[in-house]
Amino acid sequence: MVRFITLLAATLLSVTAMAGDEKDKHDSTMKPSAATFDALDKNADSQISKTEAAADKMLSDSFASADTNGDGYLSKAEYAATARSKS
Numbered sequence: 716m717v718r719f720i721t722l723l724a725a726t727l728l729s730v731t732a733m734a735g736d737e738k739d740k741h742d743s744t745m746k747p748s749a750a751t752f753d754a755l756d757k758n759a760d761s762q763i764s765k766t767e768a769a770a771d772k773m774l775s776d777s778f779a780s781a782d783t784n785g786d787g788y789l790s791k792a793e794y795a796a797t798a799r800s801k802s
């Protein structure tokens with residue numbers, strides 16, 4: 716049951732994200748993944764380095780595949796794509 720609710724919430728979040736009009740929005744309706752991103756981004760350069768990713772075992776393990784453009788950092792978009800592909 717909890718699993719189902721989580722799935723439902725994730726689906727709702729994706730739908731909300733796709734509805735757009737999020738560009739200048741901060742806090743309040745932030746997606747959980749964004750909050751996690753900011754928490755991991757210790758030096759606040761809007762990218763997660765391999766060192767920063769080490770704080771999250773799962774992210775650290777999937778870092779190479781998450782870094783789709785191979786620059787050694789995870790952008791917010793790359794992080795979001797990874798977080799979404801996980802269940």
Ligand SMILES: [Ca+2]
Binds near residue numbers: 755759762767
């Ligand atoms: Ca960073």
Ligand SMILES: [Ca+2]
Binds near residue numbers: 782
């Ligand atoms: Ca990258």
